[in-house]
Amino acid sequence: MSRSDEPGTNEEPGRSGANPASTDDVETVVEVRDLKKHYEDEGFLTGDPVRAVDGVSFDVYEGETLGLVGESGCGKTTLGRTILGLESVTAGSVSADGRDVASLSGTELREWQRDAQMVFQDPDSSLNDRMTVGEIIREPLDAHDWRGRPERRERVFDLIERVGLNEEHYYRYPHQFSGGQRQRVGIARALALEPEFIVLDEPVSALDVSVQARIINLLEELQEELGLTYLFIAHDLSVVRHIADRVAVMYLGNVVELGRTEEVYADPAHPYTISLLSAIPGSIAETDRERVVLRGAPPSPRDPPRGCPFVTRCPAKVRPDEFADLPEGTWNALDALHSVLRERSGSGTGLTERLKRSLGLSVGDGDIDEIVDDLFAGVTLTDDADAAVEDALEFAREGEDAEAVAALRDTFGSVCNREHPHPHVVDDSGRTSRCVRHEEGYDSPAEVVDRRLSRPRD
Secondary structure, three states: OOOOOOOOOOOOOOOOOOOOOOOOOOOEEEEEEEEEEEEOOOOOOOOOOEEEEEEEEEEEEOOOEEEEEOOOOOOHHHHHHHHHOOOOOOEEEEEEOOEEHHHOOHHHHHHHHHHEEEEOOOHHHHOOOOOOHHHHHHHHHHHOOOOOHHHHHHHHHHHHHHOOOOHHHHHOOHHHOOHHHHHHHHHHHHHOOOOOEEEEEOOOOOOOHHHHHHHHHHHHHHHHHHOOEEEEEOOOHHHHHHHOOEEEEEEOOEEEEEEEHHHHHHOOOOHHHHHHHHOOOOOOOOOOEOOOOOOOOOOOOOOOOOOOOOOOOOOOOOOOHHHOOOOHHHHHHHHHHHHHHHHHHOOOOOHHHHHHHHOOOOOOOOOHHHHHHHHOOOOOOOHHHHHHHHHHHHHHHOOOHHHHHHHHHHHHOOHHHHOOOOOEEOOOOOOEEOOHHHOOOOOOHHHHHHHHOEOOOO
8 A cells, every 4th residue: 555645646547446357467455464453341240352353354456346245233334433533442453554554653653554544334423513514525625744735735726626515614514504415525634645545434325325326326427537446335325336346244243254245146156145135125026935034133343253253143054964854843842942042141241230140130031931922822842843843941940041051052052063174265256154054965055044044845
């Protein structure tokens, strides 16, 4: 990421925002290796840390847009902020031009802050209503003592024009603008020091659909014109498909699939990606399976599952051979019971609940037998399965929910509960997916999901 000291002088001939067919001949702008960001509790009643980002690795290549998608709370924004140095690194590394971003200070840190900028999700809260648009856009130039005041003023007017605003907007305040116009101000501010790398944190999610399209078009035009590299964070899969060259799918602090956008969307490899894409209207119209509806909520990042992070909700989870013939309805009930018990065992994560546990008081979530009656209504269990469930319930009735979870896991668990999957290369382009079903001897995730969720035939 070599650059000139002055905005407007480091454009390269022939540089384009389009991602090349191969990454072998392009520069790596940012390298992320086994990055972790955990938040520790402070005080006398400490608990397990929040594992917001839990071992993420990828590269961002010059001139590309890397999309980052996943459910709310999966760690997308924290990952973006940690890459920029806005959050401290717990473990792992972020490198740019051979520099370890986490260890930068002084002049080197200021250089990185010029090279890398962020556009925030909510333009209402990210812009200071007491400052004019001109002052907001000029603020990074002032902070980095760029040239003199006349040159800064000229630079701001150039940026205002570049993002599609008018000259008179220089003197107005953020509350006088629409949401789309405010986001243009945020983009202009991010461009002030002419960075090479920009983290776009859901930049259009708070905007109307028609405004979203205009902002996306603006970002693409700026990328083409200035040779920018984007990390585009979003939960709108359609937007990401439009703008991203590659896409990383994130779940519970982990990147579970990473590859070229069209290949990921056309043939998703990881069960979670399959689930996400099935929610897009019309995506399963020509298939023989039902839409994948994930059970429950993601586990708490304070208490991620052992083994695969997606194991508690996975529609393609490997099942033990001795129970492989149980009907889907029975497995749904068993998985739901396991999730309920995990929630009960981890319910003491807040201050009040932890205090109750320290005093030996109950923090249960209702009568377990009533829950079981509801979950297993109309479900038939084999004798061995029924005995295993009853053993787990005995622990739960005594308030030993963690032991109940372990009992269910020991009987109905599999390799998915024991091993954290490593990235498997799943196609010739180098796309990776973290699922044990990519190993030899297993059916692929897509095959299993299609079989388990096949539509009943007339």
